[in-house]
Amino acid sequence: MKLYHGTNTDIKTIDLARGMRHKDFGKGFYLTPEKNTAIRMARKRTKLFGGTATLVTYEMDDSALHSGLKVKVFPEKACVEWLLFVDANRDRKTIEPVHDYDIVIGPIANDGVVLQLTNYREGIYSPEEASRLLQDKYLDQQYYFGTERALQFLVKTNVEFV
Numbered sequence: 657m658k659l660y661h662g663t664n665t666d667i668k669t670i671d672l673a674r675g676m677r678h679k680d681f682g683k684g685f686y687l688t689p690e691k692n693t694a695i696r697m698a699r700k701r702t703k704l705f706g707g708t709a710t711l712v713t714y715e716m717d718d719s720a721l722h723s724g725l726k727v728k729v730f731p732e733k734a735c736v737e738w739l740l741f742v743d744a745n746r747d748r749k750t751i752e753p754v755h756d757y758d759i760v761i762g763p764i765a766n767d768g769v770v771l772q773l774t775n776y777r778e779g780i781y782s783p784e785e786a787s788r789l790l791q792d793k794y795l796d797q798q799y800y801f802g803t804e805r806a807l808q809f810l811v812k813t814n815v816e817f818v
Contacts, residue, residue: 662698664707730762
């Protein structure tokens with residue numbers, strides 16, 4: 657399976673220590689099967705931090721999902737479990753990782769999701785109400801790789817400037 661990573665520079669070697677802690681699925685390396693999503697992320701990152709918008713393509717060995725790695729796959733649509741998982745990972749008060757998955761696959765929490773997470777945290781909506789409000793929204797998909805063991809199933813195949 658082809659996966660894309662949008663960034664502001666070429667990635668010679670994936671370094672999990674460089675990942676940011678409070679992302680949707682925690683500190684790790686993120687990719688998407690959607691090329692346009694990765695290009696948009698590359699351009700956004702370049703605007704924020706400089707560099708050159710870069711699309712790095714990887715091939716993921718699908719056997720990773722059945723290899724003994726600990727894998728979590730969420731539905732493509734928002735659900736309560738996913739919403740609470742993202743909320744726990746994004747909680748800035750949390751210092752330790754909230755899970756021990758090698759790979760997590762699921763929707764990307766875009767601005768609309770962040771709004772509903774805020775509404776949930778402020779007690780305006782229950783998790784059920786917040787996730788129900790997101791059901792009609794298309795959410796791009798993401799693949800999180802959180803361990804060196806998981807990274808062994810990725811092979812870099814291309815780099816292009818976008």
